[in-house]
Every structure is written in structure tokens, then in C-alpha cells.
Amino acid sequence: MLKTIDTHAAGEKSFMEMRYEYISMATHEFKTPITAISSSIELLETKMQLDELMLPFYKRNLSRIKEEITILSNMVDDILITGSMVAGNPVTRAELTNATAFARMIKQQYFHQRPDKRLLRIKISGTRRDIYTDKSQLTGILTNLVSNAFKYSQGQDPTLSLHYRQKELCIKVKDNGIGIPEKDIRFLFTPYFRAGNVGNREGAGLGLAIVKCFVNANNGTITVSSDTTGTVFTLTFPYAPTDNRE
Structure with a gap:
């Protein structure tokens, strides 16, 4: 009976680890386009400033895009951390x-x-x-x-x-x-x-x-x-x- 419980616990742990690995892989895949979009916005903003094209309308909307990118990036980070918590993987370095x-x-x-x-x-x-x-x-x-x-x-x-x-x-x-x-x-x-x-x-x-x-x-x-x-x-x-x- 004890062996059966141990086997079940090991299987459950393995499932948790597999789920965390999947979440980790997926969130890192999301990070790639988020980083690319963020870099492109920064380049666009710099070029418009150099060319003296940064009208208030463009500045306001570029700022809004950057804020939404930050929110999305934070959400992806939260999902990754939550997956780590569920799998029992968080490490504390005090x-x-x-x-x-x-x-x-x-x-x-x-x-x-x-x-x-x-x-x-x-x-x-x-x-x-x-x-x-x-x-x-x-x-x-x-x-x-x-x-x-x-x-x-x-x-x-x-x-x-x-x-x-x-x-x-x-x-x-x-x-x-x-x-x-x-x-x-x-x-x-x-x-x-x-x-x-x-x-x-x-x-x-x-x-x-x-x-x-x-x-x-x-x-x-x-x-x-x-x-x-x-x-x-x-x-x-x-x-x-x-x-x-x-």
C-alpha cells in the first residue's frame, strides 16, 4: 500500500514538473515577440525625435503602447512564477x-x-x-x-x-x-x-x-x-x- 502511495506521489510530482516545464517554455516563447515589439517601439520613438516628428498625438500613443507592453510582460512573468510555485520550484536566496x-x-x-x-x-x-x-x-x-x-x-x-x-x-x-x-x-x-x-x-x-x-x-x-x-x-x-x- 505504501509503495502504491509513493508511486502515485512520484507520478504527481512528475506531472507538476512537466507542466511547469511547458509553462516555462510557452512563456519564454511569448517573451521573444514582446521584446522585439518593445525594441521596435524604442527605435521608432528615437527616430521620430531625431527627425523632429514627435507630435503630441504620436508621443501620447507611443507611451500608451509602451505601457501596455509592460503590462503584458509583467503578466507573462507572473504566469511563469506561478508555474514555478505550483511545481514547488521557487528558490530563495536570502x-x-x-x-x-x-x-x-x-x-x-x-x-x-x-x-x-x-x-x-x-x-x-x-x-x-x-x-x-x-x-x-x-x-x-x-x-x-x-x-x-x-x-x-x-x-x-x-x-x-x-x-x-x-x-x-x-x-x-x-x-x-x-x-x-x-x-x-x-x-x-x-x-x-x-x-x-x-x-x-x-x-x-x-x-x-x-x-x-x-x-x-x-x-x-x-x-x-x-x-x-x-x-x-x-x-x-x-x-x-x-x-x-x-
């Missing part, structure tokens, strides 16, 4: 991380000079201590949450708060948006789930599932609270074991 400097880098690299002029507000409290995380995965966590905060907020600036507590770092991402229906909150971290009030806003429902996976992989926790005034995602991460400051 290292000492200055979360304050990291948050400021995220703001500068991903949320600087937005077309709508909104800003990411960063608030820091407590005495800084390093955490021990995979920086690539922490980037995925914060960019997903902050992007959602901008997407669902109504004309106001979202806030990223870092509070250095005695035993852990608490990170909060707060928006001033439409809120999440109470009946939907328990499903938020389920792949492909989207809350009932998101309307036609873009998204495949993978971002929060990826965030949850990355938070767990880095020994963190994540909770969410929401009402009609907005939503707050609260994360905690333990301090690095090599950081012995009080």
Missing part, C-alpha cells in the same frame, strides 16, 4: 537587506515621475535593523502591493510605511481606494481570483498569490484589512540573525 534603502530604491526605480503626478509616500519609524530576505522576491512583493495601491486608489498618494519594532520589521502598504468586499478578502491570495468590485481594471489575479508565496518563503507574514476608505496590507519580517543590536 541576504542581509537594509529595508529602508530598499524601499527608497523601489520608489525611485518603479514609481518615479508617474504620468498622473501621484507619489509614493514613505514613512519610517523606529531604529533601523537589517532583515534577511531574497531581494528579488522582496522586489516582487513591494512592486505588486504598491502597484495595486496606485491602481485602486482614487487620486491620492499611497503610503509605504516601515516600522522597526523590537523583534520584527512591520511593513504596511496603504491605499485610499475602493476597498475590498469582506466576502472576498479570504480568497485574495488564491491564484486567478479577482475581487468582485475591480471592474475592468487590468490584471490576471496572480499578483497577490505570488506575494503570499514570496512572503512565506522569507519567513514573513501578511494580513489585509479593508473598508470603504481603502485597504492596508501588513507584512512582518524577522530581523536578520546576524544583527544582534537591541
Whole structure:
């Protein structure tokens, strides 16, 4: 009986690995034309500027095309990461991380000079201590949450708060948006789930599932609270074991 169970488990694992390999191959195939389109748009934009042909109409529409390419590329990345999660393949490479400097880098690299002029507000409290995380995965966590905060907020600036507590770092991402229906909150971290009030806003429902996976992989926790005034995602991460400051 035990042998039969082991054989079944091995077969299921093999199927998961095969599915992940297929997803990986397919998403990389999508990446090739996306990269080609992006490069062509960049060349076209540069040539039009050099030839002084960049009228406001062309600039506006080229910008829109670039935004949609970015959205499509991010969706492909999310599908690849989700396939890796299902197959049990994600690898965490943790290292000492200055979360304050990291948050400021995220703001500068991903949320600087937005077309709508909104800003990411960063608030820091407590005495800084390093955490021990995979920086690539922490980037995925914060960019997903902050992007959602901008997407669902109504004309106001979202806030990223870092509070250095005695035993852990608490990170909060707060928006001033439409809120999440109470009946939907328990499903938020389920792949492909989207809350009932998101309307036609873009998204495949993978971002929060990826965030949850990355938070767990880095020994963190994540909770969410929401009402009609907005939503707050609260994360905690333990301090690095090599950081012995009080």
C-alpha cells in the first residue's frame, strides 16, 4: 500500500514538473515577440525625435503602447512564477537587506515621475535593523502591493510605511481606494481570483498569490484589512540573525 502511495506521489510530482516545464517554455516563447515589439517601439520613438516628428498625438500613443507592453510582460512573468510555485520550484536566496534603502530604491526605480503626478509616500519609524530576505522576491512583493495601491486608489498618494519594532520589521502598504468586499478578502491570495468590485481594471489575479508565496518563503507574514476608505496590507519580517543590536 505504501509503495502504491509513493508511486502515485512520484507520478504527481512528475506531472507538476512537466507542466511547469511547458509553462516555462510557452512563456519564454511569448517573451521573444514582446521584446522585439518593445525594441521596435524604442527605435521608432528615437527616430521620430531625431527627425523632429514627435507630435503630441504620436508621443501620447507611443507611451500608451509602451505601457501596455509592460503590462503584458509583467503578466507573462507572473504566469511563469506561478508555474514555478505550483511545481514547488521557487528558490530563495536570502541576504542581509537594509529595508529602508530598499524601499527608497523601489520608489525611485518603479514609481518615479508617474504620468498622473501621484507619489509614493514613505514613512519610517523606529531604529533601523537589517532583515534577511531574497531581494528579488522582496522586489516582487513591494512592486505588486504598491502597484495595486496606485491602481485602486482614487487620486491620492499611497503610503509605504516601515516600522522597526523590537523583534520584527512591520511593513504596511496603504491605499485610499475602493476597498475590498469582506466576502472576498479570504480568497485574495488564491491564484486567478479577482475581487468582485475591480471592474475592468487590468490584471490576471496572480499578483497577490505570488506575494503570499514570496512572503512565506522569507519567513514573513501578511494580513489585509479593508473598508470603504481603502485597504492596508501588513507584512512582518524577522530581523536578520546576524544583527544582534537591541
